[in-house]
Amino acid sequence: MSVAPAVLLLLAEIISVVPSLSMVRLSGSEQRTLDIMFRNLTALELSDIELEVDTAGRCEAQVRPARLASCLPSDRCGFSIRFSATDRTPRTRFPVMIRMRSRQHADLRAFRMLVDALPGPPQAEEGWIDVGVLRVEAGSGRGRMAALAILGLVPLLVLLGLGIYLKRRTRGS
Numbered sequence: 001m002s003v004a005p006a007v008l009l010l011l012a013e014i015i016s017v018v019p020s021l022s023m024v025r026l027s028g029s030e031q032r033t034l035d036i037m038f039r040n041l042t043a044l045e046l047s048d049i050e051l052e053v054d055t056a057g058r059c060e061a062q063v064r065p066a067r068l069a070s071c072l073p074s075d076r077c078g079f080s081i082r083f084s085a086t087d088r089t090p091r092t093r094f095p096v097m098i099r100m101r102s103r104q105h106a107d108l109r110a111f112r113m114l115v116d117a118l119p120g121p122p123q124a125e126e127g128w129i130d131v132g133v134l135r136v137e138a139g140s141g142r143g144r145m146a147a148l149a150i151l152g153l154v155p156l157l158v159l160l161g162l163g164i165y166l167k168r169r170t171r172g173s
Contacts, residue, residue: 059086
């Protein structure tokens with residue numbers, strides 16, 4: 001494999017993630033299930049995929065299945081997260097961090113979702129629109145920046161070297 005396709009693979013997204021809900025609401029019920037579907041966008045198999053949910057102790061989260069053995073290229077796979085309210089669950093909206101990783105990639109995708117534990121009926125049913133409740137974070141910003149810098153600098157340096165070579169060649173003739 002040459003350098004250019006390898007660098008382009010670094011820049012490509014590894015997975016796409018689609019949660020079944022834009023916000024998890026615990027106000028009406030004490031338990032809520034969130035399904036997360038993802039698709040392997042690479043040409044390689046992903047193995048030992050796991051999902052980690054960081055609730056900062058505000059509620060409980062159980063992930064099913066605990067680990068997926070593999071996800072073939074362009075396959076759709078999924079996890080189910082069951083959120084449960086506890087005595088420590090604040091009666092407000094709070095973020096939870098969800099991270100996906102595999103054996104090949106320490107950080108496939110990370111995103112934040114909001115849990116709505118406000119008492120009473122959910123505000124979205126009253127005509128309010130929740131803006132920005134799902135925030136997807138880049139997994140490898142530094143790696144992408146380095147790859148883009150290399151892709152931009154290498155052709156420039158090659159052209160500069162070719163110009164110097166041709167200039168010296170014409171002077172020597």
